[in-house]
Amino acid sequence: xxxxxxxxxxxxxxxxxxxxxxxxxxxxxxxxxxxxxxxxxxxxxxxxxxxxxxxxxxxxxxxxxxxxxxxxxxxxxxxxxxxxxxxxxxxxxxxxxxxxxxxxxxxxxxxxxxxxxxxxxxxxxxxxxxxxxxxxxxxxxxxxxxxxxxxxxxxxxxxxxxxxxxxxxxxxxxxxxxxxxxxxxxxxxxxxxxxxxxxxxxxxxxxxxxxxxxxxxxxxxxxxxxxxxxxxxxxxxxxxxxxxxxxxxxxxxxxxxxxxxxxxxxxxxxxxxxxxxxxxxxxxxxxxxxxxxxxxxxxxxxxxxxxxxxxxxxxxxxxxxx
Amino acid sequence: xxxxxxxxxxxxxxxxxxxxxxxxxxxxxxxxxxxxxxxxxxxxxxxxxxxxxxxxxxxxxxxxxxxxxxxxxxxxxxxxxxxxxxxxxxxxxxxxxxxxxxxxxxxxxxxxxxxxxxxxxxxxxxxxxxxxxxxxxxxxxxxxxxxxxxxxxxxxxxxxxxxxxxxxxxxxxxxxxxxxxxxxxxxxxxxxxxxxxxxxxxxxxxxxxxxxxxxxxxxxxxxxxxxxxxxxxxxxxxxxxxxxxxxxxxxxxxxxxxxxxxxxxxxxxxxxxxxxxxxxxxxxxxxxxxxxxxxxxxxxxxxxxxxxxxxxxxxxxxxxx
Numbered sequence: 001x002x003x004x005x006x007x008x009x010x011x012x013x014x015x016x017x018x019x020x021x022x023x024x025x026x027x028x029x030x031x032x033x034x035x036x037x038x039x040x041x042x043x044x045x046x047x048x049x050x051x052x053x054x055x056x057x058x059x060x061x062x063x064x065x066x067x068x069x070x071x072x073x074x075x076x077x078x079x080x081x082x083x084x085x086x087x088x089x090x091x092x093x094x095x096x097x098x099x100x101x102x103x104x105x106x107x108x109x110x111x112x113x114x115x116x117x118x119x120x121x122x123x124x125x126x127x128x129x130x131x132x133x134x135x136x137x138x139x140x141x142x143x144x145x146x147x148x149x150x151x152x153x154x155x156x157x158x159x160x161x162x163x164x165x166x167x168x169x170x171x172x173x174x175x176x177x178x179x180x181x182x183x184x185x186x187x188x189x190x191x192x193x194x195x196x197x198x199x200x201x202x203x204x205x206x207x208x209x210x211x212x213x214x215x216x217x218x219x220x221x222x223x224x225x226x227x228x229x230x231x232x233x234x235x236x237x238x239x240x241x242x243x244x245x246x247x248x249x250x251x252x253x254x255x256x257x258x259x260x261x262x263x264x265x266x267x268x269x270x271x272x273x274x275x276x277x278x279x280x281x282x283x284x285x286x287x288x289x290x291x292x293x294x295x296x297x298x299x300x301x302x303x304x305x306x307x308x309x310x311x312x313x314x315x316x317x318x319x320x321x322x
Numbered sequence: 323x324x325x326x327x328x329x330x331x332x333x334x335x336x337x338x339x340x341x342x343x344x345x346x347x348x349x350x351x352x353x354x355x356x357x358x359x360x361x362x363x364x365x366x367x368x369x370x371x372x373x374x375x376x377x378x379x380x381x382x383x384x385x386x387x388x389x390x391x392x393x394x395x396x397x398x399x400x401x402x403x404x405x406x407x408x409x410x411x412x413x414x415x416x417x418x419x420x421x422x423x424x425x426x427x428x429x430x431x432x433x434x435x436x437x438x439x440x441x442x443x444x445x446x447x448x449x450x451x452x453x454x455x456x457x458x459x460x461x462x463x464x465x466x467x468x469x470x471x472x473x474x475x476x477x478x479x480x481x482x483x484x485x486x487x488x489x490x491x492x493x494x495x496x497x498x499x500x501x502x503x504x505x506x507x508x509x510x511x512x513x514x515x516x517x518x519x520x521x522x523x524x525x526x527x528x529x530x531x532x533x534x535x536x537x538x539x540x541x542x543x544x545x546x547x548x549x550x551x552x553x554x555x556x557x558x559x560x561x562x563x564x565x566x567x568x569x570x571x572x573x574x575x576x577x578x579x580x581x582x583x584x585x586x587x588x589x590x591x592x593x594x595x596x597x598x599x600x601x602x603x604x605x606x607x608x609x610x611x612x613x614x615x616x617x618x619x620x621x622x623x624x625x626x627x628x629x630x631x632x633x634x635x636x637x638x639x640x641x642x643x
Contacts, residue, residue, distance in 0.1 A: 024522075035432055037425045037432060038428075038446050038498075044453060044491055045453060047468055048456065051468060055463075111360045111363055114357045114361060131361065136631065137368070143554070144587045147594065152378075153370075238455075241456075241457025270555070305455075
């Protein structure tokens with residue numbers, strides 16, 4: 001051991017302050033590696049955008065050469081999505097997607113909102129500890145399972161007897177099943193928003209004599225409105241992008257006439273994509289049929305991206321608010 | 323209204339009754355009942371679904387027993403099983419663990435510990451949040467064009483390698499986000515103590531921040547694996563097999579990894595579309611076989627979720643004491 005007395009004059013050099021060169025080098029290497037990992041996520045985004053839009057462009061130019069871009073909106077007597085015949089009426093599958101998503105939100109909004117309000121405002125901490133994980137588990141059920149549930153149970157036992165649909169597979173049952181699927185997501189984001197409302201707002205409301213229900217409806221919900229809007233938008237985006245339920249339960253196989261009736265069989269954008277992909281070997285006729293998959297994918301990507309960006313804005317607003 | 327002169331009722335009681343609201347709060351009760359109904363319906367669907375599936379799957383486990391788990395895909399419900407699907411799903415999970423875990427955790431750590439609050443960082447953060455919302459079928463397009471077509475020399479085309487890489491990319495944003503959240507929750511005192519004794523940022527991160535954040539990171543990664551196990555849409559695009567999957571008996575591991583494949587959710591999708599004709603020997607239908615495959619898949623996924631949730635709650639409790 002060296003002596004503790006500062007008798008010997010020690011000269012501090014620049015080299016001493018610089019620290020251990022080996023450790024600094026290691027630090028730099030690690031920082032570079034970690035940054036590379038974060039930057040890799042940008043590479044993924046670029047790859048998605050690049051591949052999807054390049055192939056969609058190939059489809060569009062091919063279609064323009066073959067039959068003209070007019071084929072994208074069929075204005076004949078019986079318009080529809082018939083990729084094998086070179087008829088790509090994008091309106092058919094967009095309308096199908098909208099019908100399914102609207103029905104899904106009609107199911108998910110009351111269920112998700114109600115569950116979230118109950119869990120956040122009414123449930124005892126003990127009940128909440130049990131109920132929340134169960135709801136999270138519902139969120140983890142694979143969508144292909146809900147698709148099977150839709151065609152084996154919801155369709156034949158619930159939707160067909162009530163609405164008298166021609167087939168057990170239709171847009172309505174698809175929408176209901178997707179609604180069940182996005183309910184936990186809706187509930188989870190809404191609950192986060194409700195719980196971020198400061199307790200003092202509730203106490204102020206009780207202080208002037210308001211009841212719990214009045215406080216919840218007139219104080220807590222308006223205060224959490226950004227989060228609820230975010231939950232709604234993100235859930236719609238999820239419903240639009242949901243593939244397996246639509247592929248199993250929407251009823252149409254690879255082609256469908258344009259329809260506005262939820263009780264008809266139909267196609268969503270995602271179902272059309274899944275069926276174009278799984279029927280690769282069978283698709284004869286128009287060489288563009290398989291390529292149309294990428295165009296539909298590009299439209300789907302843009303739609304969900306716009307919704308997600310808007311939803312994200314609202315989520316960030318909640319973060320900054322309280 | 324009762325008057326103050328009413329015999330037997332003291333003014334105090336009347337005032338108390340008025341203040342504590344003995345009047346019927348009909349709207350409040352109706353509101354509460356509708357809330358409970360919403361939650362009950364949401365959870366009831368889960369119970370109904372599980373009950374239906376288990377009931378329908380029961381004869382399969384009774385008739386076929388273990389052979390259902392050890393048989394390959396086949397055109398007869400008497401012989402078909404999920405062995406190939408289980409293998410595919412296992413390999414896919416291995417890819418998620420090997421590829422998505424290190425990259426995702428590293429990216430999450432970078433964003434919380436290293437990144438300066440500049441434009442680049444904000445861009446990466448927004449980008450990751452948006453990636454998390456991209457529909458899985460679009461990741462399928464990415465997998466088809468990048469891993470199946472462009473990377474054919476390595477992946478072997480429509481193979482389980484391509485599927486594993488695609489799903490690893492798909493769950494990457496989830497892992498980054500959950501890692502970043504767990505790292506953010508680490509008290510800054512821990513870091514400052516590390517810096518105070520002269521540790522570099524990486525030494526502090528490795529020895530103090532990561533161990534503290536480990537339970538949260540673990541939960542997130544487990545949920546990511548569960549998600550990858552249940553995902554079928556990207557596999558359709560990559561070209562997983564649903565019909566019959568012939569494999570040479572003496573196939574080596576590399577050949578098998580680069581060859582045709584299926585996974586459990588894909589098997590479910592294929593069987594769900596089969597006609598519902600009972601098999602000659604066992605009398606089982608593909609609908610029942612589908613249910614049985616669902617029971618296996620959901621059991622695994624729910625088990626992973628359950629463990630993750632229990633872990634999280636346990637650590638949250640330990641921390642709060």
